[in-house]
Amino acid sequence: MNILITGANRGIGLELARIAAARKHTVFATARKPQEASELATITPHVLTLDVSDEASIAALGTTLADAKRFPMLKDGGLDVLINNAGVSSTAKQLAELTSAELTRVFMVNSFAPLLVTKACVDLLRRSKHKLVLHITSQLGSIANNTGGSSYPYRASKAALNQLNRSLAAELGPGGFTCIAAHPGWVQTDMGGPKAPLTPAQSAEHLLKIAEESDATRNGGFFNYDGSKLPW
Ligand SMILES: NC(=O)c1ccc[n+]([C@@H]2O[C@H](COP(=O)([O-])OP(=O)(O)OC[C@H]3O[C@@H](n4cnc5c(N)ncnc54)[C@H](OP(=O)(O)O)[C@@H]3O)[C@@H](O)[C@H]2O)c1
Numbered sequence: 001m002n003i004l005i006t007g008a009n010r011g012i013g014l015e016l017a018r019i020a021a022a023r024k025h026t027v028f029a030t031a032r033k034p035q036e037a038s039e040l041a042t043i044t045p046h047v048l049t050l051d052v053s054d055e056a057s058i059a060a061l062g063t064t065l066a067d068a069k070r071f072p073m074l075k076d077g078g079l080d081v082l083i084n085n086a087g088v089s090s091t092a093k094q095l096a097e098l099t100s101a102e103l104t105r106v107f108m109v110n111s112f113a114p115l116l117v118t119k120a121c122v123d124l125l126r127r128s129k130h131k132l133v134l135h136i137t138s139q140l141g142s143i144a145n146n147t148g149g150s151s152y153p154y155r156a157s158k159a160a161l162n163q164l165n166r167s168l169a170a171e172l173g174p175g176g177f178t179c180i181a182a183h184p185g186w187v188q189t190d191m192g193g194p195k196a197p198l199t200p201a202q203s204a205e206h207l208l209k210i211a212e213e214s215d216a217t218r219n220g221g222f223f224n225y226d227g228s229k230l231p232w
Helices: 011-022 055-065 072-077 100-126 152-175 200-213
Strands: 002-005 026-031 046-049 081-084 132-136 178-182
Touching: 002 011, 002 072, 011 026, 011 200, 046 055, 055 100, 081 100, 081 200, 100 132, 100 152, 132 152, 132 200, 152 178, 178 200
Parallel strands: 002 026, 002 081, 026 046, 081 132, 132 178
Antiparallel strands: none
């Protein structure tokens, strides 16, 4: 399959790229600074520039991917899987720490960018038989599970992502798309920290299984990394 992964220069995204390439998928991987993504460059020749907080950068990615001379496999087979993985956390945890600028930054990367990247890729996705959009969300985006509060920007941005995914699923589902949101688990990355129980490779293995195996029956769903449903 042809798989596009955003934020693939480190963390979960890097392992998704590594495992997908090992399974003989064709991996298109994005990084803000491809020239610094040396490990990623050993995994795939298709490392593309993308800053998801910049709408022009997202549009440029769409144009690049649609270049049939450079990527004939995408013209022929389409893009099978888009994994919107790039994300940010926030040090603003309590009400007193919130600013409009910080809320906007986190919402742009975690909520709006996945939607805009999907928009930029939708024509290539339509060409594929699989047509899967996988948003890497967080269980912290579950409103039902939010008993502890805190982390306003992060929680709310992932809840918004889950909601936006529902709308995408409703709009694109009739055209054969499957749009899902999956929590990767608590993972040992720069974001998750060293105490997390899952390695990035373990998480990525599960997420890729979800990407490979999900069909229309899962459209619009919010899942844990093991494929079980999470409460909204
Ligand atoms: N780790 C966990 O325990 C955990 C739990 C729940 C959900 N998640 C979600 O899983 C996803 C991956 O997280 P991770 O743990 O792998 O985090 P990470 O190690 O901090 O990596 C984040 C990735 O996102 C990229 N990114 C951030 N801002 C970007 C931007 N403006 N444009 C393009 N790329 C950008 C980073 O690129 P740079 O190197 O350029 O910054 C990096 O590649 C995120 O969506 C996160 O919210 C993680």
